[in-house]
Amino acid sequence: MTASTVLVDETVKNGVQTEQVETTFLSASDIRQRFDTLKDLSDEQMTALNKKVVKKIDWRLMPCITVMFLMNYLDRINVSNARLAGLQEDLHMSDTIWNAGISTFYVGYLIGQLPGNLWLAKANPSKLLPAIMLAWSIATICMPAMTNGAGFCVIRFVIGFCEAPFFPGITLMTSSWYNKEENPTRMAIWHAGNTISNIISGFLAAGILENMDGVAGLHAWKWFFIIEGAVSILVALVAFFVLPDWPHNTKFLSEEEKEMAQYRILVSNGGRDENITGTWDGVKEAVKDPFTWFFCGMHFALITAQSFKDFFPSILKTFGFDKMTTYLVQAPPYAIAYASACLIAWSSGKYQESCYHIVVPIISSAVGCAMLISTLNLGARYFGLILLISGTYSGLNLQLSWETTLVPAPKSKKAALIAIANCVSQTSHWFSPYFFPTSQEPFYRMGGGLILFGCVMTVLLCFGIVWRAKKLNKKLDEAEGYSAGSGYEKGWRYVY
Template sequence: MDNKQSSPSLGPDRKSIEKVADVQVLEQVPTTNEEIWIQQYDLLVSKSKEELDALNKKVVKKLDWRFLTTITAMLLMNYLDRINVSNARLAGFQEDGHMTDVQWSAGISLFYVGYIISQVPANVIIAKGQPRFLLPAVMLGWSAVTISMPAIKSPAGFMICRFLVGLTEGPFVPGVALLTSSWYTKQESPLRMGIWHAGNIVSNIISGFLAAGILEHMDGIAGLHSWQWFFLIEGMLSITVAVIGFWGLPNWPDNTGEYFFTAEESQMAQFRMKVSAGGHTEDDQGGYWEGFMMAMRDPFTWMFASLHFALVLSQAFKDFFPSVVATLGFTKMQTYLVQAPPYVIAYAVCLAVSWSSGRFGEACWHIVSCMAVCMAGAVLMISTLNVGARYFGLILLVSGPFLGLNLQLSWETTVVPRPRTKRAALVAFANCVSSVSHWFSPYFFLRHQEPRYVMGGGLLILGCALSIAACLVIRWYAIKKNKALEKEEERTGVINHFRFQT
């Protein structure tokens, strides 16, 4: 935890020293890094602390209302597109596609094969390119595949489409995490990532309601099955949001034009991120390969990859959540609707805990607490057939891993702040490693395990335990790095407010 300060200083405390004899005023020599760094920004250096604070608030407000709103809508569609097959399955998609349980699980796994292949190279390209255009472009790519899915008539068609959806979606979440961490400070990042990452949660709420409206009432319209309408409508919504993305997204703080920020606001955006990153800038060092190799040599990369893997393992239920809910004995319509309350609760918990993490500059114990709750939910799911107890267990189950993933994304992008290509490689590599779990986890939720899904529940418990262990290791290493920074301060006498978040 950063006990040095709760937010970055946004300007020098301009003091002066008067010499009584000749009334000469001399400027005090800068004694903090912030006072030195601001000299690089000609439009900021002459401003008072009050003016700098006001300009900072203006930058954050514009980011929140334009960038954050746009990216949240895009992430909502991203997650909605990823899970739409779960509810389509209840409407007969698997039977109409002539798929066995094993073939269905293979299609689910192939999504993550494509997802892994594209992430690292695409995210490093985005880091040195223009995300304003690249992120909406990949969104148009997966939307086009989604709209083609109503034509699926065989297991092979399902597998190919899911592979292509994964291939086009792969760069998106790591790219969004990278872009968010380039615009928001380490104090602001957890809540903002919580807002857009909660799209993962909200998509499950919306998917249930869409399923109730479309899958139960549109079967046979224009000669199409209801699950075909489900894909068509979601695909068209996704294309609409992607087009809006071309207007709503910025590039990077050092190259976003005045279509988004004024010159003063642009310099403030760069300065505040420089302070947050302990003096490191967004200027990349070297090319694509160099950034990747820098990430591979950093122990944090491997630690966060392990944590990400464990967190994704603990949410292996998400592609089968409607099927798990169906074992509670509700009607099909009720099954669609009762999926929503657990995710509504998880959404509120996600925002509250994300705010707390940013406010106190702490990540480890926040994640550990959430994963302990998730573990309790998995135990309830497999240990009892009481409907009320199992439903409560499902509420606990979804309240942990989604939040853990959000805090983990924020954590890893603050402890490895710069250069951008290194951070891009870390985020994408960790996401790739985590996605490997999807190659085998679908086979833990086959229908012959209903209603308890004991193997699946055991896998979730293992993921929770590994997540807790990984958090403790990362915290230990961050504390070790902070002690080294404190020794350097004592040696040089120069105050550096940056600390590795624990």
Template sequence: MQDDLHMSDTVWSAGISLFYVGYIVTQIPANVIIAKSQPRYWLPGCMLAWSALTICMPAAKTGWAFCVCRFLVGVTEGPFVPAVAMMTSSWYTKQESPVRMGIWHAGNTISQAISGLLAAGILTNMDYVANLRAWQWFLLIEGIASIVVGIAAFWFIPNFPNNTGKYFMTAEEAQMAEYKQIVSTGGLSEDDEGDFKSGIWAMLKDPFSHMFAVIHYGLIIAQSYKDFFPNIVATLGFSDLMTYLIQAPPPIIAFIVMMGVSWNSGRVLEFGYHITTWIVLTLIGCVVMITTLNVGARYFSMILLVTGPFVGLNLQLSWETTVVPRPRTKRAALIAYANCVSTTSHWYSPYFFLRKQEPYYQTGGGAIIAGCAVTVISVLFTKWYAVRKNKALKAAEDSAGEPEGWRFVH
């Protein structure tokens, strides 16, 4: 695609970056609006919009047309991930949240695996079929598949427990979902939600909001390899077909690890060490990737490269919605705010992975190591702050002679 559209490394990286510019624009306002409306219509609507734009992308004739399409896809996709995280945290308790977040977040890992397998079939067999290049077929097929899913989703997505309606579950089931959430959040009902402005303002005043934004920022830098993973795998020196095929195992392994770690995190209600352990392993894997050409060692390092950030991102989403459970508008603003702050890293991180640095990608590897370091430091600080807040709650309860109440999970 880069060759067909005569794109330099700079234009190609600009196209990748522009997606994230559009991605940031819509997140906070859209997520707070969705918190006050009906996500069963918003989520499929967003999906249909970005799928239609993806189908338009094969018509691009120049690098700048590619950049415009990328920007618009970002605008329409921006509300989606924050809204799904908000939805999940509205239906499940703090014990259930990590695994439930992991199930939908697994779409990221599994799609990476499926994309590699699709690439193996499409990019090696469909070049010039019907006078279209293989990359054009790739975008068309993925866009059409997403439209099918988006249309079906109108019938399979709920609203919130207090307003989802009988089309999705019985009144008794909805009441039980509400009751479980109230118990999990220390007696605060999801109905206790502020308006648009108050939710955003309450989020900005809470120190946890900025701590989780820094954690998310570090994790996304640690995951900056993602848009260049096929190029990184290609440095192993296999044929094109084999390169496409061996892209699949790392995200599949990451999915399995993420689900296991998420289950244990919810079981023991601990997030900080569950995140930092895997991020340290990613840091070690990155050091291996930029220092050796041994094929086995490099491939194992790529597995660690994929696994750590996926584990961290899933647990971070669950952690922040558990620590800031109410009101819904504040939680919605926090999720989108942390995602927006982290997304700014995509404005510059694509420029770190340049072809002239193959096979080591030293600059990109250095950025990943820095992201891992930021993540570990900010996670440990947030964990310390939560423990400190819990001690203050305990002291207040003891002085008032009250029983132990709600606590910040750390």
């Protein structure tokens, strides 16, 4: 297939305004001609160079952002375990003030999302992302200075604002380095940082909160924040030297390797370049694309289905374990969630299918939630937790890779989509804490109803995205004159 521009223009049909789909398709050989160091290489040399580049990026990018995200998520959930160690009582906070503090974190998070990710699309990630990490880590170390609920709300707002660009930023980076087959698995690897952080948080809580109370005259929960903040600062300093930038300007790659890194993504994108003039042009394109709003709804639904995570230790407390056991039994559900997320992501990438790889785990999450809110049987409730955590975390991971596959370029549009979707999703944190008051123990049925709503909405929106992708693919088939058995090679298509 040679380079061809396909324009589907149905501006007015039967008096109704319809959309225009315009896409330029290039074959791999056409794309290779753009790169001086690649165009004369044999297929064997291209394969070997591709493997070399992937290996280098795997060893530099993946461990770095996985550890960074682990610390990022640990910082987000550490207040849940600190609450069990007396944080809420020591600051004389009512449940209402506590929930307000949880919510204000996400107010700051919301405000910093879009500008932060648009800035990153134009900046060097190796400088900006570690600087962001330093900012939230310093704020975390300041948490032991809190004396009341107002201070808690203010500092959580600041931490949320500092953390805002990080999650969409590493999502953007991953999709800019890995093609559509590799992307789901790589996102699962670093996205597992949020499951690993829950495991580590439980062990840290068991070690610090149970053994350091009164050391140097400080409550144990204060040491929890000091130690975690100090480790985050160390990780940020290392990241300044390890984290790569974009494929075209990463210093540790040779010129040939840089061109291969760019070539790989162009082939995956159907020849569409990631670059675009004007950051705000990307925002405008994202806002006009219906996929943006489908993924906004799905991300919102998935975060709503994960609303249990800020109250996970409190939910486990209702199982009747002692405090030490409550800390320790947090680990197995998240370890299982990590393994299942990686396996499902690998399958999704291999078979280039996203819808049912999200729908099936989400249905299992709904079953797990139903167990939690309907029985006091300890084994059934714990198994329900495993299903709930595994399904929602796997679903969120695949949603992230799906949105960057369906909207692969330009970079500023993709950055805007990721940020807008993440931004909208975080609004669920403004109200979800109020669905888990202590008066709802042990079933937390009000929170369970919210989780089930998120699961149902996720399934419906999955099928909505598939409907739109099929509709666009049909238009592209018609525009290319493609039909089964025609002998023509298909161009780039929307994967669902």
